[in-house]
Amino acid sequence: MARPNLLLLLLPALLSAGSTGRPASSTNLGGIGGEKLTHLRFFFHDIVSGPQPTVVTVASGASTNTSATFFGLVSVFDDPLTVGPKPTSQLVGRAQGLYASAAQDSMGLLMVMNFVFVxxxxxxxxxxxxxxxxxFTKLREMPILGGTKAFRFARGYVQARTHSFDLVTKNAVVEYNCYVLHIDE
Structure with a gap:
């Protein structure tokens, strides 16, 4: 009979130990602070041709040139990110990474990139x-896996929408909307 009484005595202590009195979105993580949702919008300038390209092809497969999707093509890039769609618009940062044509039946790229804010x-x-x-899909979505400095513990997603694409030069301007959950320091 002593055990049920002991459990009744400990129950309020156990219940209060797990409660912080705050909603989950503002949980304090080790004294760092709560989470914050930040929306960023900028334009990605992928310059394939011209006097100063920002994209370089580094690898291709034996059948890349005969593939309708350029399967096996791998390119690295260091593209400007600007406030507006014009290349003369204020620079926000750089998109640095690589993309690979990874689909044989549709134009699907594997994107690996960092947005570096300057x-x-x-x-x-x-x-x-x-x-x-x-x-070639109007609105694309990719996950945000992490970040540094102001974006520590970042997670979220980006939405990409092609603003313009030149069929002759293959240069593209892509609008990015980023929805980032990160620590609010």
């Missing part, structure tokens, strides 16, 4: 994105 509130911070980019 101006403004997030100067010196990065976001890491990894995912499938079906470039």
């Amino acid at each position: 101006n403004g509130k997030f100067n010196g911070s990065t976001l890491t994105i990894l995912g499938r980019n079906q470039i």
